[in-house]
Amino acid sequence: MKLFQSVLLIIMSTGCSSITLQPGDFSWPIETVLKVDEKGFITEDRYSFSVNVRPLFQEEFADSAAAAGKEIRMIRDQSGFYFITGEGFKNVYLFLPIEAGLEMGDAISISDSLALSAPLFNQKSPNIELLDGPRKYLLHNSGTVRQL
Amino acid sequence: MKTRILFTALFLISSWSIFYAQSDYDMTQNFKNNCRIIELSIRNASSFAECSEIEEKIEKFRSEFIDSKIILDKALYPDDFNSSFNKLETNLAVRKKDFTQISDLTLQVETMKTNLQEINRINEGLLIQINELNKISAKNEKEILKLNKLVSQLRSNVKQRDLLVRDLVDSLLVDFIKSPADLNRAEKQSFISKIRKSNLFYNIERTIADNIEFVKVTSLTPTDFAEMKDQYHDFNKVWKQIGPRLGEVYLNRKENQSEITGIDSLFNAWDNEMDAEIWGRIGNLFKDKGIVMPSYSNGEQFSEVINKYIDNEIKSAAAKSKEESEKIYGDFADDVYFKSVVPEWMPVLISSGMLTPANRASIEGKIAEWKKEIDPSTSYAIYIVAGMIILGTIILLGFQRMRVKIAEA
Numbered sequence: 001m002k003l004f005q006s007v008l009l010i011i012m013s014t015g016c017s018s019i020t021l022q023p024g025d026f027s028w029p030i031e032t033v034l035k036v037d038e039k040g041f042i043t044e045d046r047y048s049f050s051v052n053v054r055p056l057f058q059e060e061f062a063d064s065a066a067a068a069g070k071e072i073r074m075i076r077d078q079s080g081f082y083f084i085t086g087e088g089f090k091n092v093y094l095f096l097p098i099e100a101g102l103e104m105g106d107a108i109s110i111s112d113s114l115a116l117s118a119p120l121f122n123q124k125s126p127n128i129e130l131l132d133g134p135r136k137y138l139l140h141n142s143g144t145v146r147q148l
Numbered sequence: 149m150k151t152r153i154l155f156t157a158l159f160l161i162s163s164w165s166i167f168y169a170q171s172d173y174d175m176t177q178n179f180k181n182n183c184r185i186i187e188l189s190i191r192n193a194s195s196f197a198e199c200s201e202i203e204e205k206i207e208k209f210r211s212e213f214i215d216s217k218i219i220l221d222k223a224l225y226p227d228d229f230n231s232s233f234n235k236l237e238t239n240l241a242v243r244k245k246d247f248t249q250i251s252d253l254t255l256q257v258e259t260m261k262t263n264l265q266e267i268n269r270i271n272e273g274l275l276i277q278i279n280e281l282n283k284i285s286a287k288n289e290k291e292i293l294k295l296n297k298l299v300s301q302l303r304s305n306v307k308q309r310d311l312l313v314r315d316l317v318d319s320l321l322v323d324f325i326k327s328p329a330d331l332n333r334a335e336k337q338s339f340i341s342k343i344r345k346s347n348l349f350y351n352i353e354r355t356i357a358d359n360i361e362f363v364k365v366t367s368l369t370p371t372d373f374a375e376m377k378d379q380y381h382d383f384n385k386v387w388k389q390i391g392p393r394l395g396e397v398y399l400n401r402k403e404n405q406s407e408i409t410g411i412d413s414l415f416n417a418w419d420n421e422m423d424a425e426i427w428g429r430i431g432n433l434f435k436d437k438g439i440v441m442p443s444y445s446n447g448e449q450f451s452e453v454i455n456k457y458i459d460n461e462i463k464s465a466a467a468k469s470k471e472e473s474e475k476i477y478g479d480f481a482d483d484v485y486f487k488s489v490v491p492e493w494m495p496v497l498i499s500s501g502m503l504t505p506a507n508r509a510s511i512e513g514k515i516a517e518w519k520k521e522i523d524p525s526t527s528y529a530i531y532i533v534a535g536m537i538i539l540g541t542i543i544l545l546g547f548q549r550m551r552v553k554i555a556e557a
Contacts (some may be wrong), residue, residue, distance in 0.1 A: 028220065029172070029219055029222030029223045030172040030173045030176055030222075031170075031172070031173045032173070033170070046225065073173075099166045101518065120171035120173065120174070121173075122171060122172050123219075127285060131171065140540075
């Protein structure tokens with residue numbers, strides 16, 4: 001009887017185990033520049049997805065209606081984090097994919113007083129480079145920011 | 149020239165931005181823009197030399213971006229750095245080949261032009277001599293021989309020149325594989341200059357005018373007419389293909405538009421002249437036998453006039469003696485219609501569409517009716533003969549249609 005119970009436990013635990021695919025590299029070679037449509041959606045053609053970004057504008061500017069017509073810049077790092085920012089933003093937002101959406105992981109504050117005037121992302125695996133005019137930063141998905 | 153300035157300006161701006169912009173995204177966009185500019189300049193290139201300049205620019209462009217090859221390989225998906233340059237180089241090679249072909253064709257056109265000028269000059273002299281000889285009413289044997297020789301020489305020259313002009317038009321059709329709406333400004337300009345260089349309009353007009361003159365001054369045989377009708381149809385077919393396209397190229401040039409319309413009417417005049425000459429010659433055959441009928445200028449009128457003539461003869465037969473009626477019938481049907489019109493002229497009339505098989509059947513049915521009136525004993529035989537003729541005509545028509553279909557396929 002004990003033997004039977006042990007075998008049953010092994011079979012059940014094998015059926016329920018999840019597998020993990022690793023290591024992986026999700027980095028995009030270059031950033032993508034996307035325009036927010038009237039409904040608050042951005043659409044990326046190369047990686048085939050669209051997502052509503054109104055909550056991001058609500059978070060950054062406390063005005064979700066400000067999203068329409070704005071341009072946002074997005075890049076994905078090696079680990080799969082999406083880095084999102086745009087002109088007038090003071091933060092760079094980090095997102096991870098969830099079912100039918102993106103969930104904010106962290107918000108990296110670049111400056112308390114100065115908003116970004118012309119932000120650009122470059123892929124510098126495992127980091128992401130952020131340029132804003134003469135200013136240059138190195139960001140990591142752990143939330144660290146280093147001014148260069 | 150404008151394209152070149154635009155190309156240089158955009159190239160400098162984009163090259164400048166490479167050094168100062170730090171974004172990989174911007175660099176990729178610059179690379180793509182440069183590719184588009186070069187593609188555009190390849191499409192608008194108007195000479196082989198311009199293609200060589202573009203080739204140098206492609207090399208310069210490649211060396212400016214070679215350091216970013218790794219990032220571009222990833223960013224240009226589904227293309228990459230090398231495939232982007234391969235595309236540009238392939239486009240350039242195709243364009244260069246176009247210019248090589250155009251250069252070869254220009255050379256061919258030049259040769260044709262020289263030949264045409266020579267033939268035009270000779271034909272002019274021949275026509276003058278033929279006209280002078282025609283004016284002499286009582287020609288001696290030597291003069292007749294000379295006239296025949298000149299006519300034969302002119303016939304051969306006219307034919308040779310027709311072929312040269314056809315080749316000239318054909319060479320232009322090669323350029324017109326694209327519809328005129330798809331030709332860019334440079335291609336349109338090169339096409340117009342080619343037309344000008346080859347004196348295309350003049351040569352076509354001259355060819356048709358000489359053919360008209362040739363019909364007027366010489367006594368052509370039915371075989372000559374059949375051949376000339378074929379030439380006319382072929383040439384007219386080619387012109388109908390190229391004429392409207394030339395019209396589109398010359399949309400804003402009134403003088404050239406009128407030349408195109410002028411050529412259309414010359415083609416009509418040529419066909420009308422041949423038709424008039426053929427109907428006149430057939431009319432003379434009846435006239436020579438003392439048969440007087442109104443004149444006609446097309447197949448419908450011809451069959452109408454003949455049917456009316458026969459109807460009148462049938463009606464007036466009672467007032468004439470049998471011998472007299474038989475003689476009139478014999479002169480008309482046996483000596484002219486079946487002896488000369490049918491074997492000599494009927495092939496060209498039918499093949500060129502001047503007379504339809506239905507017109508012919510109607511005439512021959514009427515002749516059979518006439519024969520029956522003047523000699524009732526032959527009525528059955530006549531019906532059989534008429535039936536066979538109609539059947540033969542239908543079979544011949546069927547074969548002709550089949551040949552046309554095979555030729556078109």
